[in-house]
Amino acid sequence: MKTPYSAFSLLRGAFNGQKHWEPAWRDPEPRSSYDVIIIGGGGHGLAAAYYLAKVHGIRNVAVLEKSWIGGGNVGRNTTLVRSNYRLPQLHNFFEFGLKLWHNLSDDLNYNVMFSPRGAMFLGHNDGDMIKLAERGDAMRCDGIDAELLSPKQIAKIEPLLDLSRSARFPIDGALIQWRAGTARHDAVAWGYARAADALGVDIIQKCEVTGFVRDGNRITGVETTRGRILAARTGICVAGHSGHVAGLAGLRLPIEAQTLQALVTEGVKPMVQSVIMSQSLHCYISQSDKGGIVMGGDPDNWPSYARRGQPTIKEGAIAQAVSMMPALSRLRMLRTWSGVTDMSFDGAPIIGTTPIDGLYLNAGWCYGGFKATPASGWTYAHTLATGKPHELNAPFSLERFMTGATIDETAVGPMPNHR
Amino acid sequence: MYQIACPHCGPRAQTEFTYERTTDSVVDPAADAHTAMHALYTRANPMGLDDEVWRHTYGCRAWMVLTRHRVTHEITAVKAIGPEALA
């Protein structure tokens, strides 16, 4: 039993040099077999392991991570959490997750700093405003919070936005989801890891999967850099590298790996209160608790595994952000980073079974995987435990591309680079 | 920011070019539905070289096939395609 996290315990530590804390997770040697193996120690994989143990009582679980946990996209995003999608399959899924987010710190006994500060999409013309109303109406009919804001209401929340009519993209209004916000990304991975570990899950770092153990059309385990490990069910959960890992099992996926860049400025006192996005522009802005303005834009829309971005893509996103909020001009870009994203071919994720028995897939999160972490983990755990999709991830099947039941929020079709 | 050797214009900055898709996902209009959808909806995603269709969209607008490494970003070959390349 680990020492629970609490203010009292921290105070106690003040008198013992904080010497009473144990490691947040163990560093076990891999066993020869498990009930379930999850490939990938990112947010989704760790969350799936946690819910397998907690909700389904399956604790003989290993999470295999080729590097260090949380080193992939869960630690490389802009930390936005929201459920404001137009399409019902998406908003229902993400809303389920948003509800988990609201209680996540307590559930994990790890403060993930989920901050429901509100996320707004700005509208810049009548067409935008109709589209935002349509999205908000679709959400509201399904019981999800959404509110239209007038420029005057926006000014109260974000006074530094350029709300003048002479702006290149004047702001006509916004759709805000108050229950949306941001969270501390690393803490999500660590919190799930610590909680899963406490329930008996083996988190095995520096263990790269190099191949699958196959018996006919069934996967019975994996070959790794630390030896062969068998399992009744194996789940791939390696955002960014799904195409590569699935390729080891002979699967070609409706996914292309692209680089998504993000950046943070030097810290300043509070200047951005909410999460700001736009219906017409392709940048998103929020401010971290340390004061840095965190922002991102469109992906580098060609395939790459390099985690090296293209500078003019960032410069374009910054131009949009400074144009929306001129006060950003004299801040300085402090740090940049890139993640390798699984761009799926309709913009929606893939969670479910594969044509190969015993092999499951959680992939294709495009640039929206962080917010999905709890819901993705929950539904993937259900799928891994029962062999069948949960009703929330049933629409996100791998087969949908061949049947045509694609879930295309941005409605641009199969080419991820057109999205 | 790559430097891409356009077969018609010479070396130019990547910002002049757009990526279209891998050559194995170019869908033959005469293909049967299954073959077409398989080409359209699956990719090999190698962690190495792949052949890709690019266009010098903000330059001469011509199309070409790049052989490009997905990790190092090295471009090992550029080949013109289109009617002019048929001759």
Next chain:
Amino acid sequence: MSADKTRGPTRAKTGEETIAFTFDGTTYHARPGDTLAAALLANGVGLVGRSFKYHRPRGIMTAGIEEPNALVTVGKGGRAEPNTRATDLFVYPGMMVQSQNRWPSLAFDVAAIFGLAAPALGAGFYYKTFFGPAKHWLRYEAFIRRAAGLGNAPTEPDPDNFSQTAGFCDVLVVGSGPAGLKAALEAAEAGSRVMLVEQDAVPGGSLLRDPDPAIDPAAMVERIKALGGKVLLRTTASGYWDHNFLTLSQRLAEPGAVPPHGFAQRLWHVRAGRVVLATGLIERPVPFANNDHPGVMLSQAVRSYVRRWGVLPGQRVVIATNNDDAYLTAQALVEAGAEVVALLDARASGPAAPAGVTVYHDARPSSVTGRKHALRNVTAVIGGSEQSFDADLIAVSGGFVPVSHLHMQAGGKLTWNEEAQAFVPGETPQVCETIGSALHPPAAPAAAPAGKAKTSFVDFQNDVSLADIDLAWQEGYRSVEHLKRYTTLGMATDQGKTSNMTALSRLAEKQGVTVPQAGLTTFRPPYTPVTMGLLAGAGARNAGAHVRRIPLHDLHEAQEPIWQPLGYWFRPRAYPVDGEGLVAAALREAQTVRTVAGLSDVSTLGKFEVSGPDAAALLELVCATTVGKLAVGRGRYTFMLREDGFVFDDGTVWRLAENRYLLTSSTGGADRMAHHISYVRNSLRPDLKCSVVNVQEHYAGIALAGPGSRRILAALTGAEPPRHMGYAPGVLAGTPVHVLAASYSGERAFEIHVEATHAAEVWRAIEAATRAAGGAPYGLEAMELLRIEKGHVVVGGEVDGRSTPHDLGLGGMLNKAGGFIGAAGLTRPALSAPSRNNLVGLVSLEGPIPEGGMLIQRAGQSPQGHVTAAARRILEGGAIALALLEGGHKRHGEELIVTSPTRGEKARVRVTSPHFYDPAGERYRD
């Protein structure tokens, strides 16, 4: 300032201070060439800032861009730059500087109380407390946010501009120290195009600290320039990208200063043939208790202040080192008249010290105590026993870190130099080499820290101490990346330049491995922080989206229309008269079209001329309708599918001549369509004998619609206009035109396409004739009313990228022979599912219909569809709308509710056919 003039920082020899500036409202004087840090020290100011977490007093630790402590806000209004390093800011007359992160004043900061709570606030403390619902966290967070965050952002618009430019060179040299100058000059002499980049305001690098009579940087720079080289001072190579592409940021004015030509900075995008990195070294601090106090300074920085700026950072100095370089500092201090109280060398032996300096071997500092602007004393462990020294400054050197940031950004590897305890640049995949001291750091053996871990700071700005690193280790955050993220080490504005190696050594010690085995975090751009406005460039004004003007822009502007932004275009939305609002004007214009005639600008339509013997074959690939059977002089409506089978655009196709067609497509999709057709032609069917020319902007388009349109046009052209869906060339106002008898409004109508350069004459003639007949120009809003009533779909509305031809009622027009793009995708079962959303019309039974509203049968139900476009009957009145509804084709007659909870609107509607007006098309007949 210190009351005791023999203690604390001071100017060695005063008398040339001519530049007045203010710091926290007090006026001080500086010499030309002073950095703010030099000037403050010269004026006896050692306390400059407060730390991020515990608000501890901080001074000046370095003399360069690696400064973690001395951060200030400089300038005022929209030009204010928060978090500016005092060591990287050259004083100019009238400069206004404010300290940061303190309240009410730098000397008395209430938040310093956090320091008392430090034992409870170790690494990652916030992960372990503040539980409860997310709403509660918001409250704690508001407090934390206010306490964090360093300086204030400006609230006013930036008055300055930022320029962006491209550069090309054979050799780019980064760093103008001895190695960089030599390399640049040699390359220039060999005939290469050279760019030499230096972040400082003057060339010389380490020569400014350690002059070499044999090297004259200014003369070398002049020589490089004379050979055609470009030398950029105050310019930082901040990013090294793929294929030898680098971004440089150049300061044209100091932070906060009014730039002489309106441009504050310039961003360079440089493609270099070869890159030479002569980036030098950064000195490592030494961990000991209270090593963050003003009066603790890097040894080379001390030497810089003494030699370059004539400033004594302290008058009674202790030097602590593990290498030979700090002996030079002792020499410099002695020469400048300071007293070197002790030289603590962690090693058992070292070089000869300057006369009068006592050297202690096996000696490491363990703690210091301080006063406001300087130290009080230094305690050291010397051979196992403690000894204290009365000193106001400790100059420390814990070894050197090669500046390998650009090398790593370029994808280069590092190798471990055991002697120097440093990573040095190794192999690189790019055409790039590192030269000079970065490749050969001086020997500096590891020395174990001697003081209390809790206040032995490693990352000064973020208040990360050795104890925090130890705690992270204890809690299992053991990879470098975990350590960094858990403790926030290296995440401050100095990006860990002075902290990374100290932390890594501690981690290696904990793991019981060597430093290279412990790992290394990667360096990503930028090398030093870059101003956002600079990266935005001119895009800061227009979001990077240029406005494209239609050919007839000025003609419309004269009529003062309401403009409608549409992508990068602006089109007239309505032409109000007599103080009309948009709604009234649009209704009047639409009524005019229904009853007389109107003219409208449709220049932005996508337009493609396809010609050649295989033109029809190409069009039958792109269009999902038949084209080949079209007679010369005839046209038809068409639509295009994506490869997945969904409709993505529509337009008309016209056979102008035997082997010549004109294809039009939507405004919003024009670029996409141009790309698509080019792809199809070049990638799929390069064998076809045809050519495709994008003539979107070659032709301006004018729509003339209404029952009177035929007569007006006949009079203008002197010829009988073509019948509906016919084409004829003509001459109008002396200008050749294409007349297409196409209608979008439901009335007899024409599109007149004319070369853009002659469009004004043609528009004027048509407008005069139309007005004479009682008609008027109409804008997009009237066009919308007209097309909705007629039941025409629009791209971006009903053609939403998720609809099939069948959904939109266009299934019957599909080319039965197949073979078009999208035919395969269309065969997938989900594309013909009965529950798909189909296009329907809605007639209001009660209330106006909210556009975008949801269609439900009863309250509380999930939506079954939505309203894509709402309008009113133009002549009769009454609300109508188009909608996409689940299984809608079979639901005509059903009553539904349209609800818009976000707007609090609701309507009762009946589902109908989408064609409200003249469904038989009788009005097209003459």
